[in-house]
Amino acid sequence: MKKQSKIAVALMIGLPMAMLTSCGGEDAPIENVDEQQVEEVVEEVKNESYYQIPSPDEMFGFIKESGLKYNKEALNPIQNADAYTDPRQQALNFGIYSADLAYTAAFEEYQESIKYFGSIQKLADQIGLSSAFDKSLVERIQNNLDNADSLVAITNTSYFSVVDYLEQNEQGDKLGLVASAGWLETVYIVANTAKYSKDKAAVERLADQKLTMENLILYLEKYADNADVSQVLAWFKELEAVYAQLGEESTGSGISLKKKEGGKMVLGGGSKIKITEAQFNAIKDKVTEIRNNIVKTEA
Numbered sequence: 313m314k315k316q317s318k319i320a321v322a323l324m325i326g327l328p329m330a331m332l333t334s335c336g337g338e339d340a341p342i343e344n345v346d347e348q349q350v351e352e353v354v355e356e357v358k359n360e361s362y363y364q365i366p367s368p369d370e371m372f373g374f375i376k377e378s379g380l381k382y383n384k385e386a387l388n389p390i391q392n393a394d395a396y397t398d399p400r401q402q403a404l405n406f407g408i409y410s411a412d413l414a415y416t417a418a419f420e421e422y423q424e425s426i427k428y429f430g431s432i433q434k435l436a437d438q439i440g441l442s443s444a445f446d447k448s449l450v451e452r453i454q455n456n457l458d459n460a461d462s463l464v465a466i467t468n469t470s471y472f473s474v475v476d477y478l479e480q481n482e483q484g485d486k487l488g489l490v491a492s493a494g495w496l497e498t499v500y501i502v503a504n505t506a507k508y509s510k511d512k513a514a515v516e517r518l519a520d521q522k523l524t525m526e527n528l529i530l531y532l533e534k535y536a537d538n539a540d541v542s543q544v545l546a547w548f549k550e551l552e553a554v555y556a557q558l559g560e561e562s563t564g565s566g567i568s569l570k571k572k573e574g575g576k577m578v579l580g581g582g583s584k585i586k587i588t589e590a591q592f593n594a595i596k597d598k599v600t601e602i603r604n605n606i607v608k609t610e611a
Contacts, residue, residue: 372418373464375502378513382419383505387412388497388607393431395609399439400540403486404606406435407493410471415501417463425463429470436474439486444473485535492528492544493606495521500603503596508589518595519587522555547602554598559586 388408396402413428436442449470456462471494478487499521506514529552532545561584587595 372415372498372501374517375505375514376418378511378517380502380505380511380514382421383501384421384424386501386504387415387424387428390427390431392607392609393434396435396438400489400543401606402435402439403489403540404493404544406432406439406441406474407490407495408497408603408607409435410474410490411494411497411501413467414464414471415498417467420463422463425467429467432470441474441477444470444477484531485538485541488528488532488535488541489544492532492548495524495528496599496603496606499595500599503592503599508592515587515592516585518592519558519585522558522585525552525555547605551595551598551602554591554594557591557594560584561586 388405390409393405393409396405409428409432413425413432416422416424416428433442436444449466452462452466456466474490475487478484478490499518502514502518506518508515525548529545529548532541532548535541536545
């Protein structure tokens with residue numbers, strides 16, 4: 313996979329651009345920054361090759377450290393895997409189960425991890441991704457069930473091997489389904505585990521996902537002529553409208569990438585996304601609604 317710039321990676325996973333500093337308020341001039349170089353980087357971010365796919369373990373590693381407890385009830389039951397027979401269902405739930413696998417691995421739920429690996433391996437066969445889950449990978453997982461760091465690394469590698477395969481084979485539409493569903497599952501689990509009143513760090517990270525979601529939407533829009541992608545894009549547009557209610561406050565220092573009218577990313581003054589309890593609940597409700605549309609099985 314093509315190496316991403318630090319700006320592109322930070323843009324996709326919603327992290328603050330801490331490596332850049334400046335002073336001043338909103339859209340203040342930035343000293344010692346080559347404007348032409350910045351413009352070139354921003355333009356690269358808009359290219360498909362720089363749509364860095366966020367991995368579920370990025371979120372779950374942070375969430376575990378923030379003190380949230382493991383919530384098995386938030387996972388999609390592995391029994392549902394056999395019920396997904398439609399190609400769109402299979403691709404979307406491959407993303408869901410990939411996030412669930414990363415979640416169980418992050419919390420060292422080893423026996424659950426091997427079960428969820430089995431589910432995504434089954435779906436991978438059905439959607440033509442079996443090459444990413446060869447015998448050696450299965451053996452590596454089985455041999456590292458008691459090693460949290462190795463298991464997380466292996467599950468992350470397996471996820472990105474799928475991303476790379478889809479990119480190399482120009483299956484961006486399928487990649488959009490997998491990546492968007494995987495991201496949605498991480499947000500769903502966090503939203504349905506965190507409590508607004510006591511889990512400040514987790515709630516703030518949930519708010520920070522606004523930028524990641526916007527970039528996933530930009531990626532999905534590239535394949536909007538695909539009916540399956542178009543449906544998922546419509547769902548994400550609804551979620552975008554909910555996220556749009558979140559405000560921002562200036563931090564007084566640092567700079568950040570911000571999306572202006574027309575979708576152009578520009579450098580501006582450092583800011584922090586604010587989220588109220590009502591907004592948190594609104595995001596939770598919309599994410600749950602979309603996620604239920606994805607994981608539901610025929611009666």
